[in-house]
Amino acid sequence: MTLLLPLTFLLPLAGTLILAFSHTRLGERGSAWVGVISVGLAALATALLVHQFLGMPEARGVTLWTWIAVSDFQPTFGLMLDGLSLTMLGIITGVGLLIHWFAAWYMHGEEGITRFYAYMNLFVASMVLLVLGNNLLLLFLGWEGVGLCSYLLIGHYYHTAANGWAAFKAFIVTRIGDAFLAVGLFLLFRELGTLNIAEILQRAPELWAAGDPMVELTALLLLGGALGKSAQLPLHTWLADAMAGPTPVSALIHAATMVTAGVYLIARLHGVFLLAPDVLLLTGVIGALTLLAAGFAALAQTDIKRVLAYSTMSQIGYMFLALGVGGFEAAIFHLMTHSFFKALLFLSAGAVIVSCHHEQDIRRLGGLWRRLPLAYTGFVVGGAALAALPLVTAGFYSKDEILWQALASGHGELLLAGLLGALLTSLYTLRLIIGIFHGNPGSDNARRAEAGRGLAHGLPLIVLVLLSTFLGAWFEPPLVEVFPAPHEGGEGWHLALEIMASGVALAGIALGAWLFLRRGAWLADVASHGWGARLWRLWHHAWGFDAGYDRLLVRPYRGLVEWLRNDVVDAVVGLVARLAWWLHVGLARTQTGKLRLYAASMVVGATLMLLVMALAT
């Protein structure tokens, strides 16, 4: 236990170090081996931990050393394992292993594979620290670490400046959230005198009554951090651009793990949020808004990965909605199933992209289902789980739980948003699948598609396919001890809701099938004229947030930088020197060497002096 727990982050960290100091001596295969094996061993350690935990399900921890100790500020390098962190740990190392493995196929023959795996391993290590840290400073270490790895991996193809800027944007936008989070930590420490999570959860209800302005403020600041990391309104703009990274990166960081860190943070500090009902409601509302806004945006994307990116935002919106209504267990359950099926979708997308010679525009693909059967299976199963098709998919069970919590807690408006979102989900999922796999190939790249081969390609996909079905929903996260009991309600209502949600999902599929298969030409016509075109543009640019921020923040900032570039303050202080120089020039002029001038000035000077003296007396 004391050894096993730190190993989960030390092993990937060791992988990073080996790769970083290998100086390309390892070669492609060697690097991939190191990268995959280090995460594999971490997954093995996790499996052992799961075994131990299920044998004796109680929270446990190990403190490695005291990080900083100054007066009463004593954050430690302490790890804590409870049902919540165990669930996260399982997702990170389990799904992480599959994605690392798949990446060996995906990145085959590309430059910089050592760098790629070094960052990926570092990411896993940071993410593990994020979920295992028993205090918020250590959590913050992981939090920033995953942000850094995300930055590095988005910018992996550094030759294209645009990728660098996408990475830059991702880091800066999330960092804005992080600044809020940091202030939240300062506030927590000032009020509670500790950063230890267990102590915070214990002391917060003792200090604050529900609705105390101070706890509302604290929760709001923490929420700011969560919004940035989890790409929720209004800090969501970075995620779509983050798709510039290699597809396995999108699968691991921008779908399965890092973007869910915000959900983890709120769930982890649920005791604080429960004391702040207004902020909790705000969380739910933001989640509902994001899931709708991103759902509409996903309808109007042409890039496979951008559709999936908006879908990720939308699904995390569901998780925030669940958190907002107090359904913490439902949120984490959906987090888990989402990580399965979204990783599957991204990896399948990766398989399509590599098979089609890096073509990722839906309009230029098509008719691939016969050529790429495994990717097709992945998309169908993953898509079904995303759309929450009843009974057979993992997504159904978790999304149903969220909607049920919304209903049982009496938030009808959030429930409606969730149901509308389910319709949108079915629509865009079907549009994506039909666009890629049915109809006629839109380009030579699609016509010359070659299916991927080998264990690294096939096995991760197959495992994730299985996990995305109802089998994945069999994993029941051991969260009973962690969270307060979920909302209860009549069984009859629950059944009615299940039927309704299934109906919505199926209706969406039917509508989508009719629209995209039968009415494709009509739809294209609508989308290219008048209001249809405007709506398309609005959704395609995700409601114009980027342009708005550009005008409101980026350009004024650049203007300010431009204005200050030559150091205005220094120029002002420099006037002193300038003045001395002018005096020098002026006085030097009087030295003409003309005797007459000197004599005259002496006379004038003497007269003036006498005058002054005469007046003074």
Place this chain on the structure above:
Amino acid sequence: MALVWLILIPFVGGLLCWQGERWGEQSPRWIALGTMLLVLLITLGLWWYGDYRLPPGAEAEAVPWAIEWRAAWIPRFGIEVHLALDGLSLVLVALTGLLGVLAVLCSWHEIGRRVGFFHLNLLWILAGVVGVFLAIDLFLFFFFWEMMLVPMYFLIALWGHSGSTGRTRIGAATKFFIYTQASGLLMLVAILGLVFAHHHATGEYTFSYAALRETPLSDELSTWLMLGFFFAFAVKLPVVPFHGWLPDAHAQAPTAGSVDLAGILLKTAAYGMLRFALPLFPEASQAFAPVAMGLGLVGIFYGALLACGQQDIKRLVAYTSISHMGFVLIGIYAGSELALQGVVVLMVAHAFSTSALFIISGQIHERLHTRDMREMGGLWGRMGSLPGFMLCFVVASLGMPGTVNFVGEFMILFGSFPLVPWVAAIASAGLVLAAIYSLLLMQRVHYGPPQGEGRFADLDRREYAMMLGLLALVLLLGLFPQPLLETSGATMHEVQRLFSDASAFMSSTEPMGDS
């Protein structure tokens, strides 16, 4: 006696370097390297064998010096050669030794002209800095304070680079000299004022730190004297609007000069505030704290904004220093123990990360023969392991957890938040700006399409060792800052005690003023 040696060794070593040029081109470098290694070893020895922790039960007493050495100098005015060492000075002297070694190493190939005289100047700067950190006679302190300037002036003026747009190395050197000289004179006036006030009260001339601390001062006088000290230190730190010399001096100085400037010369200012401005005038400093913290905030944002707009790598890094020193200023005047300890850590952190970035700028300059970022881009795949190291130090400079910079910045913020929540909250926005300028640096230098074919020379063993050593220190202290904190703890505790006593004193006198 060890303290005297700490100053004498670099001083004599400098003379040897100067004359050593006769024995060969390389000999001054080796002599200088040996000298600085010796200084570093002595400080490490002092650190290893000394005990700098807070003695239990010594709460109210002034903390005794760990080592003290005194000799009469000008007895008529009570001027002594009085050196003393405590945890704070030890940390900074050790830092000086380490950065001295790096400064010698990084100029190994860069400096080709008058090698002996170069190292004479370099070592004399370091001797002056060590003197500043050890002197506790105010006259002696002023002596060393001025002594640092002259060799630095020569370093910039003789071995500097002339930048673009009419910025010359001579101009930069002159600007540096005038700024620091003028502000130093103000400090001299303040020192003399304090001594005369002491003479007026006790009838005795003395420049001794311990004696002058007990001088009874009227509120007005102590404010003026405090401002005299503050101004000198503010120019050196630097605090906006007195920062004008720094970007020019950095950009035009040779790499070793930048390393010394950023790594230790700026620290003398923070040290001066912690050692003199605060303990000598606690009440006046306490009253002045809001202004100082406001200036710190201005510095954080102004430095960061300007850093974003620079084209020259070294100017960019120079402006980031201004931004970081804003945090230091806030920490010093927030005055809680946590914040003050954070200041010590951030000083060390800034010394490491910024010197590393300057050394890297120098290495890029040696390969590309330019420091203009418009001529760079896409260097990632063409420079061996340099981009990786640069990434690490850039990330450290933006305060990534796990690096020592994070520990420093966050201790300052955690420590100042309970006292001045708004200042800390606004300063936190500086974290975003730090990310912007740091990543802009990466983006402009290493990302984008490569601007040419072929690869540049990889780091040689000397360069690699320097980078790896600094990186190891940044990470080690980032994860285990405790040895550092324990060393400086007693001193900082004492500063905090004086400062909080002053605030208690002020709040207790206020109601009396009302009645």
